[in-house]
Structure formats: structure tokens, C-alpha cells
Amino acid sequence: MKAFFINRHLVQRLGFSLITLIATLTVLPILGVIVYIINKGAPAISWEFISGFPHDGMRAGGILPAIVGTLYLTLGTAIFSVPLGIGAAIYLSEYAADNTLTRLIRLAIINLAGIPSVVYGLFGLGLFVIFLNFGTSILAASLTLSIMTLPVIISTAEEALRAVPQAFRTVSISMGGTRWQTIRRIVLPEALPGIITGVILGLERAAGETAPILFTGAAFFLPRLPHTPFDATMALPYHLFVISTQVPEMPIQIQYGTALVLLTFVVVMNLTATFIRSRARAKRQW
Amino acid sequence: MTQMVKISIRDLSLRYADGTESLRGITLDIKANAITVLFGPAGGGKSSLLRCINRLNDLTEVRTLSGTILVDGENILDPKTDVIALRRKVGMVFARPVVLPFSIRGNLTYGLELAGERRKSRLDEAVETSLKQVALWDEVKDRLDDPAIALSGGQQQRLCLARVLALRPDVILLDEPTSGLDPISTGKVEASLQELKQNHTIVLVPHSIQQAARMADDAAFFLQGELVEYASGANLFTIPKDKRTSDYITGRFG
Numbered sequence: 045m046k047a048f049f050i051n052r053h054l055v056q057r058l059g060f061s062l063i064t065l066i067a068t069l070t071v072l073p074i075l076g077v078i079v080y081i082i083n084k085g086a087p088a089i090s091w092e093f094i095s096g097f098p099h100d101g102m103r104a105g106g107i108l109p110a111i112v113g114t115l116y117l118t119l120g121t122a123i124f125s126v127p128l129g130i131g132a133a134i135y136l137s138e139y140a141a142d143n144t145l146t147r148l149i150r151l152a153i154i155n156l157a158g159i160p161s162v163v164y165g166l167f168g169l170g171l172f173v174i175f176l177n178f179g180t181s182i183l184a185a186s187l188t189l190s191i192m193t194l195p196v197i198i199s200t201a202e203e204a205l206r207a208v209p210q211a212f213r214t215v216s217i218s219m220g221g222t223r224w225q226t227i228r229r230i231v232l233p234e235a236l237p238g239i240i241t242g243v244i245l246g247l248e249r250a251a252g253e254t255a256p257i258l259f260t261g262a263a264f265f266l267p268r269l270p271h272t273p274f275d276a277t278m279a280l281p282y283h284l285f286v287i288s289t290q291v292p293e294m295p296i297q298i299q300y301g302t303a304l305v306l307l308t309f310v311v312v313m314n315l316t317a318t319f320i321r322s323r324a325r326a327k328r329q330w
Numbered sequence: 331m332t333q334m335v336k337i338s339i340r341d342l343s344l345r346y347a348d349g350t351e352s353l354r355g356i357t358l359d360i361k362a363n364a365i366t367v368l369f370g371p372a373g374g375g376k377s378s379l380l381r382c383i384n385r386l387n388d389l390t391e392v393r394t395l396s397g398t399i400l401v402d403g404e405n406i407l408d409p410k411t412d413v414i415a416l417r418r419k420v421g422m423v424f425a426r427p428v429v430l431p432f433s434i435r436g437n438l439t440y441g442l443e444l445a446g447e448r449r450k451s452r453l454d455e456a457v458e459t460s461l462k463q464v465a466l467w468d469e470v471k472d473r474l475d476d477p478a479i480a481l482s483g484g485q486q487q488r489l490c491l492a493r494v495l496a497l498r499p500d501v502i503l504l505d506e507p508t509s510g511l512d513p514i515s516t517g518k519v520e521a522s523l524q525e526l527k528q529n530h531t532i533v534l535v536p537h538s539i540q541q542a543a544r545m546a547d548d549a550a551f552f553l554q555g556e557l558v559e560y561a562s563g564a565n566l567f568t569i570p571k572d573k574r575t576s577d578y579i580t581g582r583f584g
Contacts, residue, residue, distance in 0.1 A: 211428040215490075218386055219441040219497065220418040229440075234431055329431040329479040 078311075081304050088301025102265060102291055107302055109266050113182075113277035114251055114309065116270065117261070120186025121193055121250045126243055128190070129197030133239070136198070137205035138227055157195035162255035164192045169259040183273040185261025189250040196249065200242025204235040209330055237324030244317040248310050254281040264290075280306040336362035336501065336531040337383060342397035344378055346390065352378040354555045356397070360548070362500075365523060365532045367546035367563065369539065370578065374552035376535045380503045383533065384420040385413050401501070418445065421494030425506040425537075427486035429478035434470055437478045437489055441497040460492040464522045484515025491522065501531045509537040520545060539579055543567045551575045 096106025132149075140146040168188030178184040208231045216226040254262075262282040270277045284302045287294050337360040344353040353375045360366045368376040381387045383399060385406065398405045406416050418441070430437050438460055439453045447453060457474065461467040466488045470481070478489060487507060494502060504523075508516040523532055523545065536542040542549060546563030551572070559572045570576040577583055 209428075211424070211426070212430060214386070214389065215424070215428045215430060216440075216444075217389060218384060218417055218422040218424075219444065219493070220414045221441075221444045222414065225444050229444075230430060329429075329477055 078307070081300060081307055084297065085300035085302075085304030088297040089304065093298075093301055094305070097267065098265065102287055103294060103298070107280070107283060107298075107305065109269055109278040110280045110283040110302070111305060112269050113262075113279040114281070114306070116182050116277055117185055117189060117257065117279055118247050118251045120182055120273065121189040122243070122247055124187060124190035125193040125197055125246065125250075129194050129243070129246070130201050130239060132194070132198045133201030133205055134227060134232075137202045138223065138231065153195045153198055156191070157199070159192075160255075161192060161253055162258070164188055165256040165259050167191070168256060173260055179274060180259070180263075180276045181261050181274045182270055182277050183261075185257040185277070185279075186273075188256045188260045189253065192253070192256055193246040193250045196246035197242055200245065201235070201239045204238025204242065205231060207238065208234045212330075234328075234330075237320050241317045241321045244313050244320075248313040248317075251313070252281055252306065252310055254285050257282060280309065333361040333364060335359045336402065337533075338398075338400040338403075339379075340398045340400070342379070342382065342399060343394070344375075344382065344387070344392065345394045347393045348391075349393070351555055353382075356557050358550060358557060358560060360531060360533060362531045363527055363529070364547035365527050365534055365545050366548045366550065367542045368533065368535050368550050368552060369542040370552035370558075371583070373554065375555040376552050377505050379552075380422070380505050380533060380535060382407070383501070383503055384417050384422055385411070386417075386422060388413065418497050419499055420501040420503060421497060421499035423487070423491050423494055423502065423504040423507045425509050427483060427490050427510070429481070429486050429489060432478060433475045434478045434481070434489065435474040437493050438496050441493065445497075456496045460496040463495050463526065464488040464492045465518055466492060482515075484511050484518065487511060487515065488519060488522070491519065495526070499530070501533065502526065504532070504534045506535050506537040508541070516541075539581075543579075551578065553578075 093106045094111065095108055097108055099105040132153075136146065136149065140149075165188065168184055168191070172178045172184035172187050173180055176184075178187075212230050212234070213226050216230055217223070221229075250256075257279055261276055261279075263276040263278050264286055266276065266278050280302060284299065284306060287302065288299050339356055339358040339360070342353055342356040343351075345351045356375070356379065368379060370376060378387070381390070382395070383401070383406070387395070395407065397407070399407055401416070401420065404411070430440060432440065435457055438457045439447075442453060442456055458467060458471075461470065466485060469485065470476075470489075478486065481489060487510075491502075491504075491507070508519050511519065520541070523534065526532060527547075534545055536545060543563065546567070548560070549563045549566040550560040551558045551566065551570075551574075553574055559566060559570060559575045561571070566575065567579060570579060
């Protein structure tokens with residue numbers, strides 16, 4: 045009897061140890077990536093690298109056009125996907141009845157999220173670049189990235205809206221509020237931190253994507269910064285792809301330097317999202 | 331003593347979309363400047379009736395709703411009713427105190443702001459008057475800009491009542507407003523209601539038979555969607571006519 049008792053506890057302790065070990069192991073790859081990229085890329089980082097143009101067939105100089113291009117693309121994606129995504133989320137969470145149409149919309153959103161990004165790229169090429177005649181441009185690439193980002197924004201925003209207690213809505217309506225007043229004055233402000241988090245995570249993915257901009261807006265090399273939304277642009281992920289595979293005798297630290305800049309960009313966005321979320325949780329009154 | 335009828339309910343029946351029949355042929359006159367108590371075991375239809383009177387039932391999926399509810403002689407179930415005006419005139423306090431995620435002041439001015447009131451003097455006056463009506467003014471006057479959630483449960487519920495009063499409603503509906511409160515807070519809410527009935531029509535779903543007996547000018551006993559008996563509180567709780575009423579108030583079931 046006693047032996048059995050000890051045995052049970054031993055099994056439990058072993059089990060927990062194993063689970064803890066596995067949980068710890070999941071942290072290792074991300075730590076590994078960060079340490080490795082910093083280690084290899086840091087020597088390349090200099091003011092000239094961040095603020096200069098590439099030269100000598102991109103084997104020297106800076107990556108300013110790619111940095112600026114990624115900023116433009118992220119901004120362009122935000123302009124289209126944020127209002128559309130939040131609007132759709134408000135509709136689905138606050139207005140839509142549970143009927144065939146909304147079920148169809150939800151199904152579409154789920155499926156959009158599952159489409160491989162290179163397919164978005166081809167779609168954007170067909171629709172925006174060729175059919176709508178936007179050319180290979182920031183505009184076409186931003187629209188393509190927007191479509192890809194929408195499902196992320198819609199589903200996180202809808203989740204944030206639904207998390208706002210139903211009782212707030214009932215009280216507001218019972219005091220003579222319209223649905224829209226209720227949304228604007230209570231639901232949206234309370235859901236905003238969650239929505240912003242979703243937006244940032246969506247945009248972060250857009251910023252790091254290569255395939256959707258490959259045929260729609262990314263330039264191999266541009267000697268100047270883009271002037272209008274109809275110009276093509278360099279972008280960090282595509283630049284990284286190009287200098288890693290297309291340029292012979294590429295100095296290795298420029299590749300890792302570029303990767304480090306992209307990683308920093310994405311991590312900063314991620315940390316911002318985490319910061320907003322945790323601050324909102326602390327201030328939340330429900 | 332004859333009193334003016336404020337709310338006149340005629341042959342009201344309600345069935346929800348899931349098939350449950352909530353109210354069956356309810357006919358009831360609710361007097362102005364009195365407390366009318368709707369009581370009975372759970373599932374009797376009391377809350378459903380309350381939610382019909384300010385059309386909160388619009389938020390629920392209703393299959394059939396028939397009959398009329400006249401408030402000041404107007405059928406508020408008419409599709410042409412201005413529901414927003416109705417809800418300002420007929421306020422509602424819920425069982426669980428739901429303070430909105432604003433300051434104490436923000437909770438009180440919310441309804442007026444929805445109605446488009448911007449003048450600070452009007453809003454400040456409404457804050458003070460309504461807080462005094464629920465005897466909360468002295469407790470919170472120095473911290474009106476603190477988050478309302480920081481108040482105790484009893485204070486929160488009185489704030490919810492004050493929030494309704496700020497809209498200067500004619501009718502106040504209360505759905506078990508003291509069910510989660512301690513006896514002292516309950517006493518304060520009840521005292522406020524006794525004051526308020528001078529100028530308001532009050533419809534109360536009490537959380538106990540004792541409260542029903544304490545508060546009722548008129549009392550209506552509901553059982554499984556039917557109005558079993560309706561009389562003055564003094565009569566109904568001492569000489570009930572229906573056996574089901576007397577069984578319930580003497581604690582034989584429920």
C-alpha cells in the first residue's frame with residue numbers, strides 16, 4: 045500500500061517534470077533565432093547601413109530603400125485593412141443575425157486565413173496589377189497584403205468585441221441608447237486595446253511577408269525611394285530573399301544585418317501589442 | 331382611495347423563439363405613485379413582463395407577443411412606438427448591479443448624454459439630485475470621478491438606481507434589485523423606493539416573499555406565466571383568495 049502511494053507521487057513528479065521540460069524547450073527556438081541573428085547581424089549594423097542606399101550590386105552600402113519600402117507597405121496595408129477589418133468585426137459581433145449569410149461570411153474569413161500567401165500574390169497580380177492596371181506598385185502590394193491581413197484583424201477584433209460584457213449593452217439600451225451609441229460609447233472603447241493588438245499582429249505578419257509582394261510591388265533593386273503609391277518598392281523580406289539567393293558573392297553579414305533589421309521591426313511591433321494588452325488588462329473595469 | 335392607472339396591461343401573451351411560453355393572457359392595471367410587486371416562483375413570467383414594459387424584450391428572440399400594454403394610454407407594443415423615448419420614461423434596474431466602465435459621474439450622466447444633453451450645469455445638477463434620491467450623495471460626493479467599480483456592491487446598486495433616476499423617468503422597473511445585497515444595503519434601497527413612489531410608478535420584482543409583503547401597495551402573484559391573483563398588498567398577504575397564493579406565501583411550495 046505504502047509503496048503504491050509513493051509510486052503515484054513519483055509518477056506525478058516525473059510527469060510534471062517532463063511537461064515543464066517540454067514547455068521550456070519551446071522557448072529555445074525563438075531564443076536561438078534571436079541570439080543567432082543578433083550575433084551574426086550586429087556587426088553589419090551601422091548608421092550607413094540603415095540610412096544608405098545599396099551599391100556595388102547590393103554587395104555594399106545600406107538598405108534604406110528596403111526599410112522605407114516595408115514601412116510604406118505596412119502603412120498602406122493598415123489604411124485598407126484596418127477600417128475594413130474593424131467594420132466587418134463590428135458587423136459580425138454587434139449587428140449580424142445568425143443566418144446563412146453571416147455563416148457564409150464567417151466561412152469565407154476562416155478560409156481566407158488558410159490560403160497560402162503565394163496564392164494571394166498571384167491573385168493580387170491578376171486583380172490589382174493587371175486587371176485594375178495599378179502596375180507593380182506599392183498600391184497593388186498593399187491591397188494584396190490587406191486581403192491577407194483581413195482575416196486576422198476581423199477575427200481578433202470580433203473576439204475583443206464579444207469579450208465586452210453583454211450586460212453593458214443591455215444597460216445602455218435600457219437607458220434609451222441606440223445600438224450605435226452603445227457601440228461607440230461603450231463597446232468599442234472597451235474592446236479597443238484588444239482590437240489594436242489584433243491589428244498590430246496582423247500588420248506584423250504583412251510586414252514580414254515575401255510571397256504576396258513578389259509579383260505585386262516588390263522591386264529587385266531601386267536606386268531611389270518610391271515617390272508615389274504607383275511606384276514599385278524594395279522591401280526588407282524580399283530584399284533578404286534576393287541577396288540570399290540571387291546575388292553571387294554576397295557578404296554574409298549584410299544578409300544577417302538585413303534579417304536583424306526585419307526581426308527588430310517585427311519584434312518591436314509585437315512588444316507594442318503586448319504592452320497595450322497588459323496595460324489595458326490592468327486598467328479594465330470588468 | 332382611487333388612484334390613476336399608469337400602466338394598463340390587457341391580455342398579454344408572450345412566447346419565446348425557443349418555444350417556452352412565458353406569459354399567458356395577463357391583464358393587470360398598475361397604479362401611479364405606488365409600488366406594485368410582481369412575485370412568485372422562478373419562471374413565472376415576472377421578469378418577462380417587466381422587460382415587455384420598456385420593450386427590452388426587443389433584444390430577445392420572441393416568437394409571438396399579443397395583447398396590449400398602455401402606458402399613459404398609449405400602446406407601447408405598437409411598432410410605431412418611439413422605443414428610445416419609452417425607455418427614458420420607463421427605467422430599469424437589474425438584479426446584478428451593472429456599473430458601466432466609467433467614473434461615478436460618468437455612469438450618472440450617461441443616459442442624459444445619450445439624449446444629447448451637453449450643458450455641464452444640467453449634468454451636474456442631475457448627478458447631485460439623483461445621488462441624493464438614493465442617499466448616496468454624502469458617501470461619494472468627494473470622489474465622483476473615481477471609477478464606479480470601486481464602490482461596494484450595495485453602493486453600486488444604488489448608483490444603478492440613481493443612474494435611472496437621472497433620466498427623470500415616470501416609471502421604474504426593478505428586477506430583484508436587492509438579490510445580491512446585504513440587509514443594510516437592502517434597507518437603504520427599500521427606503522429610497524418608499525420615497526420615490528411619491529413621484530414615480532414603481533414595479534418591483536422582489537427577491538423574497540418578505541420583501542414583497544414589506545413593499546407592496548399592490549401585489550400580483552405569478553405562477554407559470556399566469557396571473558393567479560392581484561390585490562392590494564394588505565389583502566393579498568393576509569387574506570389571499572386563491573389557494574395557490576396562500577400555499578405559496580405560507581411556504582408550502584416555491
